[in-house]
Amino acid sequence: MKNVKSRVLAGTAFTGALALALTACGTDAVQQTTPTSSGNDSEATASGSIAGAGASSQEKAMGGWIATVASVAPDLSVTYEAIGSGGGREQFLAGGVQFAGSDAALKEEEVAAGADRCYGGEVLELPLYISPIAVVYNLPGVSAEHINMSAETIAKVFNGDITKWNDPAIAAENEGVELPDIDVIPVNRSDESGTTENFTEYLAAASNGAWTHEPSGDWPRSGTQSGNGTSGLIDTVASAEGAIGYADASRAGDLGTVALKVGESYVPFSAEAAAKVVDASPRSEHATDKRLVVELDRSTTAEGAYPLVLISYSIACSVYETSEDATNVKAFLNYVASAEGQTVAAQPDVAGSAPISENLRAEVVAAIDSITTK
Structure with missing residues (x-):
């Protein structure tokens, strides 16, 4: 691209x-x-x-x-x-x-x-x-329809606390999925972005304290991989095996997408799941x-809702x-x-x-x- x-x-x-x-x-x-x-x-x-x-x-x-x-x-x-x-x-x-x-x-x-x-x-x-925001990843060797992650796990990934895809925290949420022993490469927006602000709001509200940064349109950590605009972020994720990022779901394309833990279930993104959160907020x-x-109620446990909206x-x-x-x-x-x-x-x-x-x-x-x- x-x-x-x-x-x-x-x-x-x-x-x-x-x-x-x-x-x-x-x-x-x-x-x-x-x-x-x-x-x-x-x-x-x-x-x-x-x-x-x-x-x-x-x-x-x-x-x-x-x-x-x-x-x-x-x-x-x-x-x-x-x-x-x-x-x-x-x-x-x-x-x-x-x-x-x-x-x-x-x-x-x-x-x-x-x-x-x-x-x-x-x-x-x-x-x-x-629209839902998709957490997108580039793992061509993983056949699972979605990788499951809680907000806490996603926060640790983007905070640099989880550095391998086969980390026990990810594996525990994906029983039966063979996760590769390769580096996790978090990718964020390099420009001031409302998508970043929404993403960090979700992490701050739903990660049980794992995300310690204030919600912001500017990415709070330095020295990370990044892309300018939605297209730039998607390009960066698509070009590196092991990369993971966040973008408007309409731009996910062929990349893998994370199913979010909501209550005791894992919910993939959809327009219907996004609408449930907006109507209830x-x-x-x-x-x-x-x-x-x-x-927006980012920490909802409503069945079938997708709170990363x-x-x-x-x-x-x-x-x-x-x-x-x-x-x-x-x-x-x-x-x-x-x-x-x-x-x-x-x-x-x-x-x-x-x-x-x-x-x-x-x-x-x-x-x-x-x-x-x-």
């Missing part, structure tokens, strides 16, 4: 980076879900272009959304640059893009900066992409009717400078939030994400419909 630092997805052509994304996704799957209308007035009047940037986890879903939004807003052009959550938030707050994607909620200081960027309005944080104490931030937020303004920007952002985000848009991203050959619930959709649409001009 080619190491891609960032990728720009254009909504008006199946060429360049978008063609690469759709080739990976499978254009037939996208075309089969193309709606004739999502019934939103803003889509009919949308024209011109908007730009977004941010989370690489959303890259494949964005490819599907951008490729199909033309069916309801034919005069709207959308681009998205997958530069990572931190970079996307930075560009958005600086006014460089009209919307952003972030795998982590805005920090307190970013919310305050957003009021200035949004002309006195409030920043919108909309949970429109829900409360809102953040700082959430508003425009900032729909979810406080990524919620990637679409970030926008409640107030824009021009009516064109307001109309275009509303049109695109309403399409993404629609049943049709969520179905596009949920296709296994696109992103395999978990569609948002009808109750959450109603809240998201109300927030989008509040967008106006100064």
Whole structure:
């Protein structure tokens, strides 16, 4: 695979980076879900272009959304640059893009900066992409469908306390699996990443103290193997036997994936298992009717739930400078939030994400419909 630092997805052509994304996704799957209308007035009047940037986890879903939004807003052009959550938030707050994607909620200081960027309005944080994070590994000689690991074992692997794949701690959770006597090579993201923040949140909450670092979008240990962005991490894991990393599950490809210990069972990732955790989790104490931030229950023992979940937020303004920007952002985000848009991203050959619930959709649409001009 080619190491891609960032990728720009254009909504008006199946060429360049978008063609690469759709080739990976499978254009037939996208075309089969193309709606004739999502019934939103803003889509009919949308024209011109908007730009977004941010989370690489959303890259494949964005490819599907951008490729199909033309069916309801034919005069709207959308681009998205997958530069990572931190970079996307930075560009958005600086006014460089009209919307952003972030795998982590805005920090307190970013919310305050957003009021200035949004002309006195409030920043919108909309949970429109829900996906499990896969713990991926490269062990071609292991035939097991999944390797089982508890959060405690995963924490010890990424903390450097477990250094061999046949370590007794891993073997105890994988009876009957012949594990090789080779080095474990933990791989982390080198850039500031919402995926890293979600992963370290899970380890901090569920590892019984084995993970001693604070949750952060920046990897807390130095001297490790790493990759830039989701593509870079996947490339690094795929190139080294014994490597193990973490990435949005849509990018796992042919790599092996870990089944997480939840209660007394081991649960592999799936959209359905991810949705169970989101539905059961409360809102953040700082959430508003425009900032729909979810406080995920990482230590759940609910049967069939997969607690290593990524919620990637679409970030926008409640107030824009021009009516064109307001109309275009509303049109695109309403399409993404629609049943049709969520179905596009949920296709296994696109992103395999978990569609948002009808109750959450109603809240998201109300927030989008509040967008106006100064």
